[in-house]
Amino acid sequence: xxxxxxxxxxxxxxxxxxxxxxxxxxxxxxxxxxxxxxxxxxxxxxxxxxxxxxxxxxxxxxxxxxxxxxxxxxxxxxxxxxxxxxxxxxxxxxxxxxxxxxxxxxxxxxxxxxxxxxxxxxxxxxxxxxxxxxxxxxxxxxxxxxxxxxxxxxxxxxxxxxxxxxxxxxxxxxxxxxxxxxxxxxxxxxxxxxxxxxxxxxxxxxxxxxxxxxxxxxxxxxxxxxxxxxxxxxxxxxxxxxxxxxxxxxxxxxxxxxxxxxxxxxxxxxxxxxxxxxxxxxxxxxxxxxxxxxxxxxxxxxxxxxxxxxxxxxxxxxxxxxxxxxxxxxxxxxxxx
Amino acid sequence: xxxxxxxxxxxxxxxxxxxxxxxxxxxxxxxxxxxxxxxxxxxxxxxxxxxxxxxxxxxxxxxxxxxxxxxxxxxxxxxxxxxxxxxxxxxxxxxxxxxxxxxxxxxxxxxxxxxxxxxxxxxxxxxxxxxxxxxxxxxxxxxxxxxxxxxxxxxxxxxxxxxxxxxxxxxxxxxxxxxxxxxxxxxxxxxxxxxxxxxxxxxxxxxxxxxxxxxxxxxxxxxxxxxxxxxxxxxxxxxxxxxxxxxxxxxxxxxxxxxxxxxxxxxxxxxxxxxxxxxxxxxxxxxxxxxxxxxxxxxxxxxxxxxxxxxxxxxxxxxxxxxxxxxxxxxxxxxxx
Numbered sequence: 001x002x003x004x005x006x007x008x009x010x011x012x013x014x015x016x017x018x019x020x021x022x023x024x025x026x027x028x029x030x031x032x033x034x035x036x037x038x039x040x041x042x043x044x045x046x047x048x049x050x051x052x053x054x055x056x057x058x059x060x061x062x063x064x065x066x067x068x069x070x071x072x073x074x075x076x077x078x079x080x081x082x083x084x085x086x087x088x089x090x091x092x093x094x095x096x097x098x099x100x101x102x103x104x105x106x107x108x109x110x111x112x113x114x115x116x117x118x119x120x121x122x123x124x125x126x127x128x129x130x131x132x133x134x135x136x137x138x139x140x141x142x143x144x145x146x147x148x149x150x151x152x153x154x155x156x157x158x159x160x161x162x163x164x165x166x167x168x169x170x171x172x173x174x175x176x177x178x179x180x181x182x183x184x185x186x187x188x189x190x191x192x193x194x195x196x197x198x199x200x201x202x203x204x205x206x207x208x209x210x211x212x213x214x215x216x217x218x219x220x221x222x223x224x225x226x227x228x229x230x231x232x233x234x235x236x237x238x239x240x241x242x243x244x245x246x247x248x249x250x251x252x253x254x255x256x257x258x259x260x261x262x263x264x265x266x267x268x269x270x271x272x273x274x275x276x277x278x279x280x281x282x283x284x285x286x287x288x289x290x291x292x293x294x295x296x297x298x299x300x301x302x303x304x305x306x307x308x309x310x311x312x313x314x315x316x317x318x319x320x321x322x323x324x325x326x327x328x329x330x331x332x333x334x335x336x337x
Numbered sequence: 338x339x340x341x342x343x344x345x346x347x348x349x350x351x352x353x354x355x356x357x358x359x360x361x362x363x364x365x366x367x368x369x370x371x372x373x374x375x376x377x378x379x380x381x382x383x384x385x386x387x388x389x390x391x392x393x394x395x396x397x398x399x400x401x402x403x404x405x406x407x408x409x410x411x412x413x414x415x416x417x418x419x420x421x422x423x424x425x426x427x428x429x430x431x432x433x434x435x436x437x438x439x440x441x442x443x444x445x446x447x448x449x450x451x452x453x454x455x456x457x458x459x460x461x462x463x464x465x466x467x468x469x470x471x472x473x474x475x476x477x478x479x480x481x482x483x484x485x486x487x488x489x490x491x492x493x494x495x496x497x498x499x500x501x502x503x504x505x506x507x508x509x510x511x512x513x514x515x516x517x518x519x520x521x522x523x524x525x526x527x528x529x530x531x532x533x534x535x536x537x538x539x540x541x542x543x544x545x546x547x548x549x550x551x552x553x554x555x556x557x558x559x560x561x562x563x564x565x566x567x568x569x570x571x572x573x574x575x576x577x578x579x580x581x582x583x584x585x586x587x588x589x590x591x592x593x594x595x596x597x598x599x600x601x602x603x604x605x606x607x608x609x610x611x612x613x614x615x616x617x618x619x620x621x622x623x624x625x626x627x628x629x630x631x632x633x634x635x636x637x638x639x640x641x642x643x644x645x646x647x648x649x650x651x652x653x654x655x656x657x658x659x660x661x662x663x664x665x666x667x668x669x670x671x672x673x674x
Contacts, residue, residue, distance in 0.1 A: 157496075162656050165622040169630065209579075212599045212620045212652075242546075244581050245602050262549045265582050283549045285502040293506065315549075319499050 025317030076143030115192030140198030209242015262315025362654030413480030452529030477535030546579015599652025
């Protein structure tokens with residue numbers, strides 16, 4: 001069915017003719033064609049919740065940049081919203097939750113999210129599937145329970161996430177209850193994404209890096225593993241930003257691919273994760289360089305991953321002010337390696 | 338002269354009767370006695386620039402919390418200010434530089450800072466010295482050149498520091514020039530702090546963690562080493578937050594002590610840095626726990642560092658909403674171990 005399944009082969013650890021490449025945040029942010037769609041709408045959330053348009057911006061980078069996979073345009077915060085905690089996306093500031101979770105009683109306002117509560121994303125995947133017509137695979141995604149928990153407790157972003165981390169010390173029982181609800185919601189959501197056509201799924205643990213190793217095992221990795229082990233239909237990728245201390249532990253997670261951020265030492269990761277495919281990890285700021293520099297940096301990165309199953313990507317979502325021509329240069333540099 | 342020189346002995350790798358303990362950000366933030374001094378002033382900078390008051394809040398934690406060292410109350414951003422780039426401290430938002438550095442021409446407005454431009458901190462150290470009367474050592478400090486560079490280019494804090502990191506790719510020559518100016522300014526500033534009475538100095542590389550390993554060596558560690566090797570008078574500590582990837586390279590830096598953040602694996606650090614004293618690294622959020630929990634967490638941390646020269650501390654500055662009684666509990670737990 002798929003004309004290009006390089007990324008699935010690489011994820012399964014199979015031999016590939018060349019390294020597949022895509023970019024986190026490729027849908028949205030950098031393309032003028034995306035901004036044109038976005039400009040017609042009231043806001044970011046309207047785009048997330050309008051399947052035809054979400055599918056349109058999902059397909060754009062496949063057409064315009066030549067990436068080897070489409071990632072569905074959505075947001076990790078659709079899960080807390082489907083659980084009963086609505087959020088606003090404040091322009092240039094980020095997400096804001098008017099209500100947050102701080103007591104056991106607050107859990108009463110929450111429910112386990114059902115896929116039908118997130119029908120807009122499921123529909124967006126179905127439409128994308130039709131529009132792509134087998135050109136490249138579709139990546140589905142969700143936030144890791146710890147990252148979603150952080151937003152639900154903090155009410156938004158934070159420098160230290162000290163409010164969310166405080167709860168882990170003060171009320172591990174409440175923390176566990178909430179993390180379990182998020183985990184259960186996420187499993188059925190990812191399964192619905194797969195049923196609608198997602199060929200692989202990625203779990204984003206954006207705030208992994210704020211936890212000490214012991215807490216990371218207890219309050220993040222445990223729930224990631226529950227999700228990963230529940231998904232046997234497609235390959236799973238885990239990207240735990242900043243959790244270099246947990247790389248070795250990723251061996252015990254039922255995922256095929258581990259994402260590396262741009263700080264992570266590739267040699268070390270290869271040694272620690274001999275049987276996992278690695279994804280990443282060019283510094284997103286390398287795309288501010290000249291075309292020659294970008295080609296050189298991309299090739300150097302590929303040199304580092306040599307001898308290991310690899311999916312090329314940046315080590316973070318592409319930054320909003322990146323020139324799309326520079327992104328194309330990066331993609332071409334990987335393809336021509 | 339010094340009645341308690343535990344921290345200096347530990348820094349030099351000598352045997353100590355018990356592990357010395359202090360907290361990053363112990364001066365300021367948490368004590369009501371600090372807030373009382375602060376409330377009488379127009380703002381944070383007035384306190385930094387008034388030697389008698391800076392000395393007063395420097396001594397407070399020695400009297401009130403029982404720490405084994407005083408760290409001079411100041412800010413790492415006094416260096417860019419003394420170089421010609423003034424900043425404002427915006428309440429609840431952080432520092433803001435009205436002018437920033439983006440071109441070679443912008444360097445013309447800068448000069449190498451001279452210690453007399455920072456006389457207020459030097460005087461604060463002299464007054465602190467008198468007031469402490471040998472009770473505990475005084476720690477002087479400065480920001481690492483990369484961290485100071487980041488502020489001077491970005492104009493304030495940032496999630497990604499992509500503007501500062503962009504310059505490293507686009508104009509390594511300009512980056513080097515600015516980093517050299519900061520380095521030179523910092524060396525003479527730290528030497529003046531030592532001449533005034535600082536018994537040890539710490540270099541804070543707060544934004545170490547945003548650089549890929551290659552850039553960290555080239556644009557941060559190189560200049561830290563220039564500073565560390567210029568200071569032979571007193572022991573030097575380097576705290577590079579988030580730079581787990583550079584722990585091994587710290588062996589090549591002429592510092593006695595390496596600070597660990599709360600994400601860092603202590604066992605790993607002990608192996609990588611057999612001849613350095615290690616400082617840290619309790620999760621600052623552990624101080625939100627109960628008194629029993631804090632004692633337990635502090636003792637567990639001390640267990641981990643066993644067999645290695647160690648200065649007890651948190652893995653980050655103490656968070657502003659921490660109960661001073663909980664801080665005392667942490668300090669007592671270290672002392673009674």
